[in-house]
Amino acid sequence: MWNLIRKDLILGRWTLIVNGSMALLAPFILLIPDEPPPVILYVLYVGLMCTMLPVSLIAKEDKFSATAFTCSLPVTRDDIVTSRYLGGWFIAGGWMAAVLALGLLAPAVRDLWSNGAGGALLGGLTMLGLTIAIVIPFTIRFGMNGLLFGLVGLQVLGMVLFIGALATGGLDGIERAVKSVIDAVGSYHERVGPAGFAVTVIFGVALLNWVSWKASRRIFRTRDL
Amino acid sequence: MEDNVLEIRGVHKSYPGFTMRDVDLVVPTGHVTGLIGPNGAGKTTLVKLVMNLITREAGEIDVFGLDNLLHEAEVKARIGFVYDEPNFPHDVNARDLGRAIGPFYRGWSGERYRRLLGEFGIPVRKRFKALSKGMQMKLALAIALAHDADLLLMDEPTAGLDLEFRRDLLEHLAAILEDERKSVLFSTHVTSDLERFADFITLIRDGEIVFSLPTSDLRDAWGVVKGAADVLARLDAPDVRGVRTGPHGVEALVANASLARTKCGPGVVIDRPSLDDVLVLMTRGDSYVESH
Numbered sequence: 378m379w380n381l382i383r384k385d386l387i388l389g390r391w392t393l394i395v396n397g398s399m400a401l402l403a404p405f406i407l408l409i410p411d412e413p414p415p416v417i418l419y420v421l422y423v424g425l426m427c428t429m430l431p432v433s434l435i436a437k438e439d440k441f442s443a444t445a446f447t448c449s450l451p452v453t454r455d456d457i458v459t460s461r462y463l464g465g466w467f468i469a470g471g472w473m474a475a476v477l478a479l480g481l482l483a484p485a486v487r488d489l490w491s492n493g494a495g496g497a498l499l500g501g502l503t504m505l506g507l508t509i510a511i512v513i514p515f516t517i518r519f520g521m522n523g524l525l526f527g528l529v530g531l532q533v534l535g536m537v538l539f540i541g542a543l544a545t546g547g548l549d550g551i552e553r554a555v556k557s558v559i560d561a562v563g564s565y566h567e568r569v570g571p572a573g574f575a576v577t578v579i580f581g582v583a584l585l586n587w588v589s590w591k592a593s594r595r596i597f598r599t600r601d602l
Numbered sequence: 603m604e605d606n607v608l609e610i611r612g613v614h615k616s617y618p619g620f621t622m623r624d625v626d627l628v629v630p631t632g633h634v635t636g637l638i639g640p641n642g643a644g645k646t647t648l649v650k651l652v653m654n655l656i657t658r659e660a661g662e663i664d665v666f667g668l669d670n671l672l673h674e675a676e677v678k679a680r681i682g683f684v685y686d687e688p689n690f691p692h693d694v695n696a697r698d699l700g701r702a703i704g705p706f707y708r709g710w711s712g713e714r715y716r717r718l719l720g721e722f723g724i725p726v727r728k729r730f731k732a733l734s735k736g737m738q739m740k741l742a743l744a745i746a747l748a749h750d751a752d753l754l755l756m757d758e759p760t761a762g763l764d765l766e767f768r769r770d771l772l773e774h775l776a777a778i779l780e781d782e783r784k785s786v787l788f789s790t791h792v793t794s795d796l797e798r799f800a801d802f803i804t805l806i807r808d809g810e811i812v813f814s815l816p817t818s819d820l821r822d823a824w825g826v827v828k829g830a831a832d833v834l835a836r837l838d839a840p841d842v843r844g845v846r847t848g849p850h851g852v853e854a855l856v857a858n859a860s861l862a863r864t865k866c867g868p869g870v871v872i873d874r875p876s877l878d879d880v881l882v883l884m885t886r887g888d889s890y891v892e893s894h
Contacts, residue, residue: 384702388694442689445655450706451679454654601656 381452381460382467389434393468396433400426400476416489420477420501427473428508431465435513436521445602458517458593462586465509473505499575506582510589518596604667607631607753607785608652613661615647615809622647622809625661629753629802632782634775636800636817637789638877640885644809645789646686649757652787653683666752679707682751686758686789688742692731696724696741700748707749715748722767735762743771747778754778754786760795768792772799793877803877807885825859825872826879828852836865844883855883 386393403423438444447457480486490497516524542548566574608629615622622644629635637645650656652663654674663670665677690699696719704710719726722740730738739762746754754775760768772795778784790796796803796817804814824843827833830851834842837854841862844855856862859872866872875883 380705383705387698387702388691391693437691441691442687443691445685446689448655449653449678449683449685450703451675451677452706453674456675599657602650 378452378456378460378463381447381450381457382464384447384450385434385438385460385464386468389437392433392437393430396426396430397472400430400472401479403476403480413485413489415497416493417497417500419480419486419489420497421504423476423480424469424473424501424504425508427469427476428465428505428512430472431461431468431509432512432516432524434464434468435461435516436524439516439520448602454597455594458590458597461513461517461593462509462590465513466505469505469509473501477501495571495575499578503578503582506586510582510585514589514593514596517593518600604631607666608787609662609664610648610652611662611664613648613651613663614659615651615656616659617647620644620647620809625806625809625811627804627811627814629785629787631785632779633801634779634786634788634796634799635802635804635814636793636796636877637787637804637806638791638793638796638881639806640881641791643806643885645791645806646757647809648806649755649787649789652755653678653681680752682746682749682754684739684742684746684754684756684759686761688738690730690738690741693729695727695729696744697726699730699741699745703745704748709750710748711750714750715744718744718747736764736767739763740767747774752783752785754784754788756786757789758791759788760790760792768795775799791881793881797877803880805880805884812884820877820880821874823858823860824875824880825856825862826875826883827854827856827862827866828871828873829866829869833866833870836867837862838865844880844885846883846886853879853883855880 400423403419403426406422438447448454481490512524515527519527539548542551565577569577606628608627610625610627613622613625620642625644625648627648637648639645647656651658652665652670654670666680668677670677694702700712700715704712704715716726719741722737722744724733724737724741724744730741733741739759743759746756760771763771775786775788776799779786788796788800800817802814803817803820805812827837828851831847834845834852834854837856838861841856841858842854843857846853854862855875856872859874863870863872873879
């Protein structure tokens, strides 16, 4: 397992260095506007950039058709999938923590953290977990091209639905649905308190990752290379 | 030690336009088995099935006496695998690959790997993308040979290699096989590579194993009968494995050259078949019925 993560770190180090540097730019990009952004936006941005690191490793392997080489190593396909998830959390989570810590060196970033640090960190963690859980199975099955087509397809679908809702007057219904979800989350937060809410979110993200991992194993076992 | 390093029983795999059905194959321990067949016959499919790079639909594959799916990691740890098209990330070099791959194998020797890179003339720090196709294949070979594998599973390993290196490689493999525990399954359509090197020859055609025989049987017992078209009438139909009709007469591949010699009498030439003759006559020749 650790040999697989180690292999990815050695063979993908330049990809990691280049993409990882992008995350380091987050404080500079977000502090350009006169009005500083909420800290959660800053954390979500860093989280998104960091989640792309493990995804880029899988995509790189797919791009060079090197998945067959990985599968020829003395490991099982299940090992490979598990290493994608563990490596994903290790690389994305580790780099996110490092970038956020490095950001504290900038006084302006320290000011951002003065309001709502706990919620922002929970938001970052959720974003990391959701992205890993959704993107990894998709990339394992369809590769980088499939991921890109999928993202473009989702955007197109969103636009079509939006236009359709506008045309049929259903936009209010969508707004009401979104608002009711936000209200439900808010009331749950009030009922269980911040600690209970954090535990629920972490449990939900972990459960989603477990389901995603199981699905990825099933997908990868039957993939012909 | 198992008698057979690889046993394939009743394996089935299908793609659109191609079906491999009920394939049985045995690769004896301590020998070189050459897998020959025209392009698209199923050689790569068979090798990929052994490595579980593609999923089988039916059948069993045992390597070192172990099921290749139930004991996947254990089995692969003892296989040196060369893919017909080595695919490593393009921006890595031989040094990176050695560092990344070495820890997977108990028998990996960094010293042996460096020596092989030197012998094969592979620049250690040159990126994979910048290597020629032949050099890329040599790098894949160096990786396969660096961990003292018990079974070398090679799919078209000499593709893109010059004649001199191909000869060196075969000598290298022959040296490895002095250890009687080592075995090689070597798939190729360059039959001359196997002529002197292989102990057993397996011919695959349209996803089916046509035969699997000791090379000595092919060399000593089989023959190519050359003569006028009427020579076919004198041969036993079950003995004729392939026929090619040309402007100067017919060539018939027979499994029993001495019987054919008796049947045909003097005036008919019967040569020892080369593997190329076998491959061409059995896969691209005319059918005996049509010719006869």
